[in-house]
Amino acid sequence: MKIAVMGAGAVGCYYGAMLALAGHEVVLIGRAGFAAEVTRNGLVLEKNGERLVARVAARCDPAAVAGAGLVMVCVKSGDTEDAGRQIAPHLAPGCTVLSLQNGVSNAETLAAILGRPVLPVVVYVASRMTDAGVVRHEGRGDLELAGDGSTDVASLLNAAGVETRVSSDVMASLWAKLVVNCAINPLSAMTGLPYGKMAEQDGMPELMQDIVREALTVARAEGVSVSSSVFETVRTIPVTMAGQHSSTAQDLARGRPTEIDFLNGEIVKRAEEHGLDVPLNRAMTLLVKSAERKRAEDGQTSIEERG
Incomplete structure (x- = not known):
């Protein structure tokens, strides 16, 4: 074929x-x-x-x-x-x-x-x-x-x-993956650390779990039932994929646009439609978008400096 x-x-x-x-x-x-x-x-x-x-x-x-x-x-x-x-x-x-x-x-x-x-x-x-x-x-x-x-x-x-x-139920699986990505992708990007070292930081496991809780609230409002096993997935990824950097981190490092609007940003957008507040996911979205903007501005400055 x-x-x-x-x-x-x-x-x-x-x-x-x-x-x-x-x-x-x-x-x-x-x-x-x-x-x-x-x-x-x-x-x-x-x-x-x-x-x-x-x-x-x-x-x-x-x-x-x-x-x-x-x-x-x-x-x-x-x-x-x-x-x-x-x-x-x-x-x-x-x-x-x-x-x-x-x-x-x-x-x-x-x-x-x-x-x-x-x-x-x-x-x-x-x-x-x-x-x-x-x-x-x-x-x-x-x-x-x-x-x-x-x-x-x-x-x-x-x-x-x-x-x-x-x-x-592919939508439940898509949402489960989204929820996990929301917890690990932006944090790997903002710390610049692979999953293993990222999760070793004081308070980081708790922060990841709180991001998951917010995202699951939105999933429920959307009528999607996501298994609570996502909590265990978020705990184990830093062990099983300790040396990996998230795709968001890789995009930032290469000066490319990230998918943050379709990860934590998706949670923020859908939360607003349901009148829900998701401050952690909003913060992750804004921080990554700010880092994207800075990378773009730094790249433009470098080009201008080279003449």
């Missing part, structure tokens, strides 16, 4: 590599520099001590989704609307579209733009780009999805070595 990945970052490249290595025709859509590097040398997947080269097509034109039977949208949440508009004219009539993104509203946003169902996917993977065209797998890699056709998609992915299960 031809499979297109819209948004060739760490998540898209990991799953694209796995599918290509399983024999599928994969096209990755990303930045021009990335596309040129992968065209020259292939997509390198570092996993389990091996360095595997996946032969994929790499393009910077969204029209490359044409003819794909499966399209995996892996762009940052803030780019969802643009990505949807870019690929909409080129999708095959029977194509299945997946949203492998953070947050809880991207599949709905895409569906409205594309005029077709979009399957929401919960992604549980630790991966990062170590160089242009090189993705390193650092943990897990399983997926959870729901919607029409999800059984067939799950079968395809499982056959490619990507553990995938069909969910009876």
Whole structure:
């Protein structure tokens, strides 16, 4: 099957590599520099001590989704609307579209733009780009999805070595992941510390639990039942992923926009709709956005100073 990945970052490249290595025709859509590097040398997947080269097509034109039977949208949440508009004219009539993104509203946003169902996917993977065209797998890699056709998609992915299960309540799982991300992502970003060292700071475990409580209050107001196991997840991630930095921290370090508006910012927005107060999530949102702004201003100053 031809499979297109819209948004060739760490998540898209990991799953694209796995599918290509399983024999599928994969096209990755990303930045021009990335596309040129992968065209020259292939997509390198570092996993389990091996360095595997996946032969994929790499393009910077969204029209490359044409003819794909499966399209995996892996762009940052803030780019969802643009990505949807870019690929909409080129999708095959029977194509299945997946949203492998953070947050809880991207599949709905895409569906409205594309005029077709979009399957929401919960992604549980630790991966990062170590160089242009090189993705390193650092943990897990399983997926959870729901919607029409999800059984067939799950079968395809499982056959490619990507553990995938069909969910009876994917929104609860998406919200559970959101709640966990709200507790760990901004704190890793603002401290500049990996999860393990971050959680060792006095009072930090308690702060993470309080952020979770706020977010769960909003989930309940939304009619979503999130398991209390999220508290245990927040406690264990700093142990099982001690050396990891959050994606928010990585974005800040690289001077890129973060997804904070779709993490803690999503909690703040929905809390306001229900007349709820979430001061900790509001503080996390404002602090990360302030750090983003400072990074942008520092970068602009550096450019101006260089003349």
